[in-house]
Amino acid sequence: MLLNYIKNNPGKHTNDLARSINIPEKTVERWIKELKEKSKIEYKGSKRTGGYYIV
Numbered sequence: 001m002l003l004n005y006i007k008n009n010p011g012k013h014t015n016d017l018a019r020s021i022n023i024p025e026k027t028v029e030r031w032i033k034e035l036k037e038k039s040k041i042e043y044k045g046s047k048r049t050g051g052y053y054i055v
Contacts, residue, residue: 002031003054006041011051 005021006012014032018025032052035041041052 003035003040006052007054010053013051
């Protein structure tokens with residue numbers, strides 16, 4: 001679910017992802033951690049303006 005959303009909407013930050021798919025931010029953070037560990041996504045840019053992208 002999250003991976004598909006990032007694929008279709010690259011460059012979103014954690015809070016934007018959580019709001020967009022209506023899931024708590026902590027849950028999204030946990031999913032992102034798992035996806036990063038599996039090298040499925042990466043964060044590009046600065047902390048303030050960056051976002052997640054499919055690898």
